[in-house]
Amino acid sequence: MTVITRFAPSPTGHLHVGNLRTAIHNWMWARRHGGRFLLRLDDTDAERSREEYADGIRADLGWLGLTPDAEVKQSDRFALYEARFADLRDAGRVYPCYETAQELDLKRKVQLGRGLPPVYDRAALGLTADQIAAFEAEGRAPHWRFKLDHEAPIEWTDMVRGDQHFDPKLLSDPVIRRADGSWLYMLPSVIDDVDMGITHVVRGEDHVSNTATQLQMFTALGAVPPQFAHEALLVGSEGKLSKRLGSLGISTFREQGLEAIALIALLARIGTSDPVIPVTNAEPLIAAFDFAHFGRAPARFDEAELALLNQKIVHQLDYAAVKDRLPADVTEAAWAALRPNLEIVADIPKWWRIVTGPISAPARPAEDADFLHLAATTLTVLPFDAEVWRALTERLKAETGRKGKDLFLPLRRALTGLDHGPDMAALLPLIGKDEALKRLSD
Numbered sequence: 001m002t003v004i005t006r007f008a009p010s011p012t013g014h015l016h017v018g019n020l021r022t023a024i025h026n027w028m029w030a031r032r033h034g035g036r037f038l039l040r041l042d043d044t045d046a047e048r049s050r051e052e053y054a055d056g057i058r059a060d061l062g063w064l065g066l067t068p069d070a071e072v073k074q075s076d077r078f079a080l081y082e083a084r085f086a087d088l089r090d091a092g093r094v095y096p097c098y099e100t101a102q103e104l105d106l107k108r109k110v111q112l113g114r115g116l117p118p119v120y121d122r123a124a125l126g127l128t129a130d131q132i133a134a135f136e137a138e139g140r141a142p143h144w145r146f147k148l149d150h151e152a153p154i155e156w157t158d159m160v161r162g163d164q165h166f167d168p169k170l171l172s173d174p175v176i177r178r179a180d181g182s183w184l185y186m187l188p189s190v191i192d193d194v195d196m197g198i199t200h201v202v203r204g205e206d207h208v209s210n211t212a213t214q215l216q217m218f219t220a221l222g223a224v225p226p227q228f229a230h231e232a233l234l235v236g237s238e239g240k241l242s243k244r245l246g247s248l249g250i251s252t253f254r255e256q257g258l259e260a261i262a263l264i265a266l267l268a269r270i271g272t273s274d275p276v277i278p279v280t281n282a283e284p285l286i287a288a289f290d291f292a293h294f295g296r297a298p299a300r301f302d303e304a305e306l307a308l309l310n311q312k313i314v315h316q317l318d319y320a321a322v323k324d325r326l327p328a329d330v331t332e333a334a335w336a337a338l339r340p341n342l343e344i345v346a347d348i349p350k351w352w353r354i355v356t357g358p359i360s361a362p363a364r365p366a367e368d369a370d371f372l373h374l375a376a377t378t379l380t381v382l383p384f385d386a387e388v389w390r391a392l393t394e395r396l397k398a399e400t401g402r403k404g405k406d407l408f409l410p411l412r413r414a415l416t417g418l419d420h421g422p423d424m425a426a427l428l429p430l431i432g433k434d435e436a437l438k439r440l441s442d
């Protein structure tokens, strides 16, 4: 069996971290099994769906390297939905209803007032031909419900949540089509999952009760339902997916200079028993990916954790992986020397300027003047090679008796203008002999 997953966002807004996490898990599951990962744009809502959002979704997935093997748009598939709907109608599995929203609301209130679950009473199934004709004459068009089979218990083993049971008698027959003919999410999703051969549906736990009724739709369409994984929702560090995080587009992270792999590494693992680890590619995450490792508690997304993870990843990135994003004259040796100081790759010019100069060194205290003079004269006689920093500091230590901070800090300040920074042993050869002598003597 080829594993086929799908990520099914509605192009009615930007992807946020919660959606993206679902996309990542779908992608990883498919990749782990050598399967296919599809993008399905749920754009049946013509009013709210926009091509610019679809483009944004594609761009976000592209940046992250979550390239779908194929893409479909629900708005291209209305003929298929119409055909399957006709089959279900002929089989008596969908039925027309004429209640207004107010009438339904009133029914619910009465049920709740009596302490009963607000389940649709199927009154529409009892309408006579005359009553229906009267509604039609009034100009009332029906909306349509899927008729659940009350005798078929609903059960599945969820890959995250384990065994699930629902009593269909306690569920309302779901509305699948509005009076204006437009589709609600429920049935087209199932028709597509069947048609596209989806083997695993991975989505948020807010869809669990949808799954209960959708399972009967699969059966009614003569299909074997896929496997399901309903993951616990994502929350921010404060406890819920804040308005800010919920509306924060993925492009924000890209604009902050974060690495795509950092976002993947974090979202792949929060909410699971696997540790979040700094990786430079997704392979190790994919190889170990398993829904059995998912917990039932919400996954916490913490931007500070993302920043720290990003930093750890940047410290491991090879020159080849970043070359295109570096100033042209930053060599492999310079990258290796400067990398440990970066939070994001885009910080590199700040550190590269320490190598190329000019630097503005703080005024040097009088007691360091002779010491720095000695450093400059010593440097002129030493071979200026990869070992020059060690040779210089050993010589100065022997000659002056300085050690520790007294030895190193005046040198670092004179050579870089800073109290902290890259390893001087790597930095000094990059600065070069002439420039170093100039800085020591200034």
Ligand code: GLU
Binding pocket: 007, 008, 009, 010, 042, 185, 189, 202, 203, 207
């Ligand atoms: N468009 C639906 C959503 O974004 C898809 C849910 C599903 O994966 O079936 O919630």
